[in-house]
Amino acid sequence: xxxxxxxxxxxxxxxxxxxxxxxxxxxxxxxxxxxxxxxxxxxxxxxxxxxxxxxxxxxxxxxxxxxxxxxxxxxxxxxxxxxxxxxxxxxxxxxxxxxxxxxxxxxxxxxxxxxxxxxxxxxxxxxxxxxxxxxxxxxxxxxxxxxxxxxxxxxxxxxxxxxxxxxxxxxxxxxxxxxxxxxxxxxxxxxxxxxxxxxxxxxxxxxxxxxxxxxxxxxxxxxxxxxxxxxxxxxxxxxxxxxxxxxxxxxxxxxxxxxxxx
Amino acid sequence: xxxxxxxxxxxxxxxxxxxxxxxxxxxxxxxxxxxxxxxxxxxxxxxxxxxxxxxxxxxxxxxxxxxxxxxxxxxxxxxxxxxxxxxxxxxxxxxxxxxxxxxxxxxxxxxxxxxxxxxxxxxxxxxxxxxxxxxxxxxxxxxxxxxxxxxxxxxxxxxxxxxxxxxxxxxxxxxxxxxxxxxxxxxxxxxxxxxxxxxxxxxxxxxxxxxxxxxxxxxxxxxxxxxxxxxxxxxxxxxxxxxxxxxxxxxxxxxxxxxxxxxxxxxxxxxxxxxxxxxxxxxxxxxxxx
Numbered sequence: 001x002x003x004x005x006x007x008x009x010x011x012x013x014x015x016x017x018x019x020x021x022x023x024x025x026x027x028x029x030x031x032x033x034x035x036x037x038x039x040x041x042x043x044x045x046x047x048x049x050x051x052x053x054x055x056x057x058x059x060x061x062x063x064x065x066x067x068x069x070x071x072x073x074x075x076x077x078x079x080x081x082x083x084x085x086x087x088x089x090x091x092x093x094x095x096x097x098x099x100x101x102x103x104x105x106x107x108x109x110x111x112x113x114x115x116x117x118x119x120x121x122x123x124x125x126x127x128x129x130x131x132x133x134x135x136x137x138x139x140x141x142x143x144x145x146x147x148x149x150x151x152x153x154x155x156x157x158x159x160x161x162x163x164x165x166x167x168x169x170x171x172x173x174x175x176x177x178x179x180x181x182x183x184x185x186x187x188x189x190x191x192x193x194x195x196x197x198x199x200x201x202x203x204x205x206x207x208x209x210x211x212x213x214x215x216x217x218x219x220x221x222x223x224x225x226x227x228x229x230x231x232x233x234x235x236x237x238x239x240x241x242x243x244x245x246x247x248x249x250x251x252x253x254x255x256x257x258x259x260x261x262x
Numbered sequence: 263x264x265x266x267x268x269x270x271x272x273x274x275x276x277x278x279x280x281x282x283x284x285x286x287x288x289x290x291x292x293x294x295x296x297x298x299x300x301x302x303x304x305x306x307x308x309x310x311x312x313x314x315x316x317x318x319x320x321x322x323x324x325x326x327x328x329x330x331x332x333x334x335x336x337x338x339x340x341x342x343x344x345x346x347x348x349x350x351x352x353x354x355x356x357x358x359x360x361x362x363x364x365x366x367x368x369x370x371x372x373x374x375x376x377x378x379x380x381x382x383x384x385x386x387x388x389x390x391x392x393x394x395x396x397x398x399x400x401x402x403x404x405x406x407x408x409x410x411x412x413x414x415x416x417x418x419x420x421x422x423x424x425x426x427x428x429x430x431x432x433x434x435x436x437x438x439x440x441x442x443x444x445x446x447x448x449x450x451x452x453x454x455x456x457x458x459x460x461x462x463x464x465x466x467x468x469x470x471x472x473x474x475x476x477x478x479x480x481x482x483x484x485x486x487x488x489x490x491x492x493x494x495x496x497x498x499x500x501x502x503x504x505x506x507x508x509x510x511x512x513x514x515x516x517x518x519x520x521x522x523x524x525x526x527x528x529x530x531x532x533x534x535x536x537x538x539x540x541x542x543x544x545x546x547x548x549x550x551x552x
Contacts, residue, residue, distance in 0.1 A: 099353065106323070124324035147312045
């Protein structure tokens with residue numbers, strides 16, 4: 001595991017233990033995707049409102065703890081600020097609020113909204129003849145929402161090549177309505193599709209490279225493991241969906257993370 | 263009023279390139295001059311109201327002034343969460359212009375009737391809610407509000423009230439001050455029926471084209487009288503009750519039922535007592551109250 005990604009996961013575990021909040025397995029499944037996307041985006045943590053920045057929308061807002069830890073790692077704010085995660089009066093809620101957290105472009109939480117908002121951003125930038133790009137990260141559970149496909153259809157119709165959708169294919173919906181052929185569906189809806197290992201930063205970055213003369217939105221299916229990094233999460237991801245470790249469990253999870261058990 | 267919508271957007275687009283239109287496959291033929299002149303600023307995204315609203319929010323986030331337009335129930339009742347989250351919570355100001363609310367599509371049945379729009383949108387923080395009753399009011403309100411960066415809702419109607427009234431966003435209009443013990447409060451095109459109803463009766467009439475923010479100043483002027491809200495939608499009564507509590511307040515509006523009789527707007531209004539005769543009877547009942 002990439003050393004940065006391991007450090008980010010360690011922060012996720014510690015902050016969740018301290019605060020009693022956070023969706024750890026889903027945050028763990030997107031760490032590499034977030035690190036990769038910020039690796040290709042034009043952005044400046046010292047100037048979150050820089051007018052030439054690319055834009056990122058975390059559509060699966062419940063991965064906020066992972067998102068905050070990545071933004072802190074990039075230098076948007078000190079990691080200590082996130083210690084108040086979910087506390088009364090904190091800026092760092094369990095879903096991100098753009099008016100409270102530097103680097104957050106859109107406040108999210110309800111699933112199925114991100115692609116359409118990101119498509120609107122991409123359409124506006126296309127109108128302005130801007131080369132700025134827009135990225136959004138959605139979950140596979142979220143892909144049960146009809147608005148995901150409605151928005152993709154519109155984005156393809158409008159030829160929004162400036163829009164890139166990262167699809168966190170972590171198998172979270174195996175107990176409800178699985179989508180076994182995400183890449184095929186995304187392709188059928190008009191996207192240029194890449195399939196990558198969701199825990200390989202290099203592979204994801206390569207898939208996110210800008211394409212000259214594109215005429216369609218890009219979708220990157222990140223085959224991921226919910227809770228990647230700790231075998232405890234993998235053995236029972238539903239029990240840990242929204243659960244924080246106690247101090248003894250934290251010690252065990254840190255040990256697992258450091259032994260690279262998965 | 264829809265033709266006026268076309269005219270005023272053509273006028274505004276000529277001087278403001280930040281104005282963009284997102285339509286849900288309605289009024290497209292009517293706006294053919296706009297699409298010919300500004301093809302890049304007109305998007306007929308199809309029948310996908312939720313996406314229309316969220317995309318408009320994304321466009322607003324980049325400094326544009328989008329106007330979403332489609333039929334009222336589909337973009338207000340269906341897309342309420344998109345308006346709540348992507349527009350109001352995020353503070354991405356868009357304009358929503360609807361047609362067909364209340365019983366404008368009387369003949370289409372309950373799926374196409376929409377009388378909750380004003381009330382449910384009034385509940386969202388930061389939302390401006392307007393029900394113009396004439397072309398003049400709609401154009402004036404759109405001109406003054408479309409570029410203020412706030413979420414704004416305009417409900418346009420087939421019907422008009424036929425009065426030439428002063429228009430200023432957020433201000434009620436005293437249409438008739440008879441020094442009477444009863445004041446009829448109303449909004450939108452139904453003012454036409456109200457004025458017919460009160461002919462020869464002792465009643466004041468105060469009219470609102472803006473339901474949020476509601477003009478509480480004008481309400482307070484008449485707060486000592488018996489207030490009767492006459493409206494073919496929800497929203498005005500609830501706003502008055504919330505904004506000026508403790509007044510003597512009556513309501514002559516919609517029954518708790520689907521009003522599926524087909525026919526035309528006036529047929530439905532007559533069936534539920536919102537024709538001039540029904541309203542006149544309601545005013546008389548309130549006059550008789552202690």
